[in-house]
Amino acid sequence: xxxxxxxxxxxxxxxxxxxxxxxxxxxxxxxxxxxxxxxxxxxxxxxxxxxxxxxxxxxxxxxxxxxxxxxxxxxxxxxxxxxxxxxxxxxxxxxxxxxxx
Amino acid sequence: xxxxxxxxxxxxxxxxxxxxxxxxxxxxxxxxxxxxxxxxxxxxxxxxxxxxxxxxxxxxxxxxxxxxxxxxxxxxxxxxxxxxxxxxxxxxxxxxxxxxxxxxxxxxxxxxxxxxxxxxxxxxxxxxxxxxx
Numbered sequence: 001x002x003x004x005x006x007x008x009x010x011x012x013x014x015x016x017x018x019x020x021x022x023x024x025x026x027x028x029x030x031x032x033x034x035x036x037x038x039x040x041x042x043x044x045x046x047x048x049x050x051x052x053x054x055x056x057x058x059x060x061x062x063x064x065x066x067x068x069x070x071x072x073x074x075x076x077x078x079x080x081x082x083x084x085x086x087x088x089x090x091x092x093x094x095x096x097x098x099x100x101x
Numbered sequence: 102x103x104x105x106x107x108x109x110x111x112x113x114x115x116x117x118x119x120x121x122x123x124x125x126x127x128x129x130x131x132x133x134x135x136x137x138x139x140x141x142x143x144x145x146x147x148x149x150x151x152x153x154x155x156x157x158x159x160x161x162x163x164x165x166x167x168x169x170x171x172x173x174x175x176x177x178x179x180x181x182x183x184x185x186x187x188x189x190x191x192x193x194x195x196x197x198x199x200x201x202x203x204x205x206x207x208x209x210x211x212x213x214x215x216x217x218x219x220x221x222x223x224x225x226x227x228x229x230x231x232x233x234x
Contacts, residue, residue: 016127017214020120023119024116024119024120027116050188052210054120055210056209057212064210068188
């Protein structure tokens, strides 16, 4: 099977990807709430892990990196590093235009 | 020579399933079966008969390694490459995952525009391996 060159994706494909990105962005406030309301460090790490794994696929690389750093801090039990990572994450969300409660 | 046609994706995160489906169907043109967990994959594998499986590692019902072990025990999955998808990025973690017998690893986040091509080497070099004795 001959696959298309990604750089030559037709506008319809780029438009479809943009629609998916908007759907993903619409779900980010809920992900932020899930991080805030996680019952323990393991649950918080799991939510951050998921976010770290997906944000970059929508072009939100800094957000994904902040989530990854938060996951590592949560797993390590490093409260100070976790607080810093979550602050970076909050900044990335706001920079992306996400409205947080 | 046969072609890679059917790809099964096992992933519990709805957003990742969404971008996987876009990538593999809209960009790649593959037939795709999306499974939200390991148990679903075990049910769908004999029906869908995938040529290749993309398997998340951290899932709540069955983990990726548990799902992989169960898939490897199914006669219909003989020789089918199974590739872990993981957001783990540390080299020692990746090495541990490969020891479970996966054909390979793709680190998340993936690029949805290149993933259809990125999985081809795993199919070309991995199919036919991991057959049952």
